[in-house]
Amino acid sequence: SGSLTFNPLLNNTPLTIAGPLNSAYSWFITVPAGATGITVTLAGAGSQDPDLEVYRPGTTTPACVSEAAGPSETCTITTTVSAGAWRVRVVGYTAYSGVTLRAVVTP
Secondary structure: OOOOOEEEOOOOOOEEEEEOOOOEEEEEEEEOOOOOEEEEEEEOOOOOOEEEEEEOOOOOOOOEEEOOOOOOEEEEEOOOOOOEEEEEEEEEOOOEEEEEEEEEEEO
16 A cells, blocks of 8 residues: 655755655656666665566556665666656555655756
């Protein structure tokens, strides 16, 4: 369970996020035509453990899932980088706070 919200994520602009256990929050980033890659990262400290999923526009299966132990996660996609609104989903495997979410689109 948890909630689902959509929020804009700006290219290469860090966002500090927080969420409770079993939460699921989504952001979207607009990827322009001609982009060659997208890298999404979570960075935090301590024993908190948010996980990261990245979805291509119009899909329900993640293009990348990062479920490393701890608050640092990375998804890098360099194939089939289509233009449109990519969804970035953070799932609270544990409660987390003070975690930095960043998406970088490579032109």
